[in-house]
Amino acid sequence: MTRLLCCFALFCSSLQAQQVYLSIDKNGVPLYSDQPVAGAKKLELKVSQQSQSPPQVTPIQPLAAPTETAIPYQLSIVTPAMDDTVISNQGEVIIQTEVSPALAEQHKLRLVLNNSQQSPLQRQGNFRLLGVERGEHQLQLQALDQNGKLIAESPVTTFYLRKTTIASPK
Numbered sequence: 001m002t003r004l005l006c007c008f009a010l011f012c013s014s015l016q017a018q019q020v021y022l023s024i025d026k027n028g029v030p031l032y033s034d035q036p037v038a039g040a041k042k043l044e045l046k047v048s049q050q051s052q053s054p055p056q057v058t059p060i061q062p063l064a065a066p067t068e069t070a071i072p073y074q075l076s077i078v079t080p081a082m083d084d085t086v087i088s089n090q091g092e093v094i095i096q097t098e099v100s101p102a103l104a105e106q107h108k109l110r111l112v113l114n115n116s117q118q119s120p121l122q123r124q125g126n127f128r129l130l131g132v133e134r135g136e137h138q139l140q141l142q143a144l145d146q147n148g149k150l151i152a153e154s155p156v157t158t159f160y161l162r163k164t165t166i167a168s169p170k
Contacts, residue, residue, distance in 0.1 A: 019043075071107075074100045075141045075154035085160045091132040093161065097125035097141045097154070106146040114138055134163045 021040035023031050033040070078096045080086050086093050095111060103109065108121035111129075114137055119127050121144065141154040 071101065071104055071151070073103070073143050073152035074098075075109075075143060075152055077139055077141055077154055077157040080139075080157065080159040082157050083159070085162050087162045087164060088132075089163045091130060091134075091161060091163070093129040093132050093159075095127040095129065095139065097127075099125055099141075099143070103143065107151070108144050110142050110144065112140045112142060132161050134161050136160055 019034065020043045021033050021036050022043055023033070023037050023040040025031055032043075036042070076098045078098055080093065080095070097109070099109070103123060103125075108123060109119075109125060110117055110121050111119040111127045113129065113132070118129055125141070137159055139157045139159065142150055143152040145151050
Protein backbone atom coordinates (compact mmCIF):
# COMPACT_ATOMS: atom_id res chain seq x y z
CA MET A 1 0.00 0.00 0.00
CA THR A 2 2.86 2.36 0.88
CA ARG A 3 4.48 1.65 -2.46
CA LEU A 4 1.23 2.42 -4.21
CA LEU A 5 0.91 5.75 -2.41
CA CYS A 6 4.49 6.65 -3.31
CA CYS A 7 3.77 5.86 -6.94
CA PHE A 8 0.65 7.97 -6.76
CA ALA A 9 2.59 10.87 -5.25
CA LEU A 10 5.20 10.68 -8.01
CA PHE A 11 2.49 10.39 -10.60
CA CYS A 12 0.68 13.40 -9.22
CA SER A 13 3.80 15.51 -8.99
CA SER A 14 4.61 14.86 -12.63
CA LEU A 15 1.07 15.72 -13.76
CA GLN A 16 1.01 19.13 -12.12
CA ALA A 17 -2.13 20.60 -13.78
CA GLN A 18 -3.43 17.40 -15.40
CA GLN A 19 -6.52 15.53 -14.23
CA VAL A 20 -6.35 12.27 -12.20
CA TYR A 21 -9.14 9.70 -11.82
CA LEU A 22 -9.50 7.08 -9.08
CA SER A 23 -11.35 3.80 -9.54
CA ILE A 24 -11.51 0.61 -7.49
CA ASP A 25 -11.07 -2.78 -9.20
CA LYS A 26 -13.03 -5.96 -8.35
CA ASN A 27 -10.40 -6.92 -5.70
CA GLY A 28 -10.69 -3.57 -3.94
CA VAL A 29 -7.35 -2.23 -5.20
CA PRO A 30 -7.33 1.50 -6.01
CA LEU A 31 -6.33 2.37 -9.56
CA TYR A 32 -5.17 5.81 -10.63
CA SER A 33 -5.37 7.00 -14.21
CA ASP A 34 -5.33 10.13 -16.34
CA GLN A 35 -8.20 8.63 -18.42
CA PRO A 36 -11.76 8.57 -17.05
CA VAL A 37 -13.33 5.11 -16.78
CA ALA A 38 -16.83 4.06 -15.71
CA GLY A 39 -17.30 4.61 -11.98
CA ALA A 40 -14.05 6.60 -11.55
CA LYS A 41 -13.91 9.61 -9.26
CA LYS A 42 -12.27 12.80 -10.40
CA LEU A 43 -9.54 13.83 -7.90
CA GLU A 44 -8.81 17.46 -7.15
CA LEU A 45 -5.06 17.98 -7.05
CA LYS A 46 -3.51 21.12 -5.77
CA VAL A 47 -0.01 21.86 -6.86
CA SER A 48 1.97 23.88 -4.38
CA GLN A 49 3.84 26.78 -5.89
CA GLN A 50 6.43 26.35 -3.18
CA SER A 51 7.43 22.94 -4.51
CA GLN A 52 7.79 24.49 -7.99
CA SER A 53 10.49 26.96 -6.93
CA PRO A 54 14.11 25.93 -7.28
CA PRO A 55 15.70 24.69 -4.08
CA GLN A 56 17.67 27.15 -2.01
CA VAL A 57 21.40 26.58 -2.27
CA THR A 58 23.11 26.92 1.07
CA PRO A 59 26.89 27.06 0.92
CA ILE A 60 28.54 24.40 3.09
CA GLN A 61 31.26 25.57 5.38
CA PRO A 62 34.46 23.54 5.02
CA LEU A 63 35.12 21.12 7.84
CA ALA A 64 37.36 22.50 10.52
CA ALA A 65 40.80 20.99 10.76
CA PRO A 66 41.11 18.38 13.49
CA THR A 67 41.92 19.97 16.80
CA GLU A 68 44.48 17.33 17.52
CA THR A 69 47.16 16.13 15.16
CA ALA A 70 48.78 12.80 15.79
CA ILE A 71 52.01 13.21 17.71
CA PRO A 72 54.68 10.76 16.60
CA TYR A 73 55.91 9.69 20.04
CA GLN A 74 59.15 7.79 20.46
CA LEU A 75 58.77 5.53 23.50
CA SER A 76 61.58 3.49 25.03
CA ILE A 77 62.30 1.51 28.18
CA VAL A 78 65.61 2.65 29.68
CA THR A 79 65.83 0.29 32.68
CA PRO A 80 65.85 -2.61 32.74
CA ALA A 81 67.72 -2.67 29.43
CA MET A 82 67.27 -5.43 26.87
CA ASP A 83 68.40 -8.81 28.30
CA ASP A 84 69.23 -7.33 31.75
CA THR A 85 68.95 -9.51 34.84
CA VAL A 86 67.16 -7.99 37.82
CA ILE A 87 67.87 -9.59 41.21
CA SER A 88 65.04 -9.18 43.73
CA ASN A 89 63.66 -11.68 46.24
CA GLN A 90 60.45 -9.64 46.50
CA GLY A 91 60.04 -9.56 42.73
CA GLU A 92 60.40 -5.78 42.67
CA VAL A 93 61.28 -4.23 39.33
CA ILE A 94 61.79 -0.49 38.85
CA ILE A 95 61.12 0.63 35.28
CA GLN A 96 62.34 3.92 33.85
CA THR A 97 61.18 5.08 30.45
CA GLU A 98 61.70 7.91 27.99
CA VAL A 99 59.02 9.66 25.96
CA SER A 100 59.91 12.05 23.16
CA PRO A 101 58.44 14.62 22.57
CA ALA A 102 56.90 15.32 25.96
CA LEU A 103 53.56 13.65 26.51
CA ALA A 104 50.55 15.84 25.62
CA GLU A 105 48.18 16.75 28.47
CA GLN A 106 45.36 14.49 27.30
CA HIS A 107 47.59 11.43 26.66
CA LYS A 108 48.51 8.74 29.20
CA LEU A 109 51.03 5.94 29.53
CA ARG A 110 50.61 2.33 30.58
CA LEU A 111 53.08 -0.45 31.19
CA VAL A 112 52.49 -3.91 29.78
CA LEU A 113 54.25 -6.94 31.27
CA ASN A 114 53.93 -10.25 29.41
CA ASN A 115 51.00 -8.90 27.31
CA SER A 116 49.06 -7.86 30.42
CA GLN A 117 48.52 -4.28 31.61
CA GLN A 118 50.43 -3.78 34.86
CA SER A 119 49.77 -0.19 35.73
CA PRO A 120 46.94 2.29 35.83
CA LEU A 121 47.10 4.97 33.16
CA GLN A 122 49.50 7.70 34.23
CA ARG A 123 51.40 10.66 32.88
CA GLN A 124 54.80 9.89 34.36
CA GLY A 125 57.21 7.38 32.87
CA ASN A 126 58.49 5.63 36.00
CA PHE A 127 56.87 2.42 37.21
CA ARG A 128 57.36 0.03 40.12
CA LEU A 129 56.26 -3.56 39.80
CA LEU A 130 55.96 -5.89 42.80
CA GLY A 131 55.56 -9.65 42.94
CA VAL A 132 57.12 -10.40 39.58
CA GLU A 133 58.00 -14.10 39.41
CA ARG A 134 61.48 -15.33 38.53
CA GLY A 135 62.19 -15.99 34.88
CA GLU A 136 62.01 -14.25 31.53
CA HIS A 137 59.62 -11.31 31.05
CA GLN A 138 58.66 -8.89 28.27
CA LEU A 139 57.96 -5.22 28.93
CA GLN A 140 56.36 -2.64 26.67
CA LEU A 141 55.39 1.00 27.19
CA GLN A 142 52.25 2.26 25.45
CA ALA A 143 50.81 5.75 24.94
CA LEU A 144 47.03 6.17 24.71
CA ASP A 145 44.87 9.10 23.69
CA GLN A 146 41.97 10.54 25.72
CA ASN A 147 39.64 7.84 24.30
CA GLY A 148 41.93 4.97 25.31
CA LYS A 149 43.11 4.38 21.74
CA LEU A 150 46.69 3.16 21.35
CA ILE A 151 48.72 5.84 19.59
CA ALA A 152 52.33 4.70 20.18
CA GLU A 153 54.28 1.88 21.73
CA SER A 154 57.87 1.05 22.54
CA PRO A 155 59.74 -1.95 21.26
CA VAL A 156 59.40 -4.99 23.53
CA THR A 157 62.19 -5.27 26.10
CA THR A 158 63.08 -8.70 27.49
CA PHE A 159 64.54 -8.94 31.00
CA TYR A 160 65.15 -11.72 33.50
CA LEU A 161 64.23 -11.72 37.17
CA ARG A 162 66.43 -13.73 39.49
CA LYS A 163 65.82 -14.40 43.16
CA THR A 164 68.68 -15.16 45.50
CA THR A 165 68.51 -18.60 47.09
CA ILE A 166 70.61 -20.38 49.71
CA ALA A 167 72.01 -22.63 46.98
CA SER A 168 73.17 -19.64 44.89
CA PRO A 169 73.53 -16.53 47.11
CA LYS A 170 75.11 -14.45 44.36
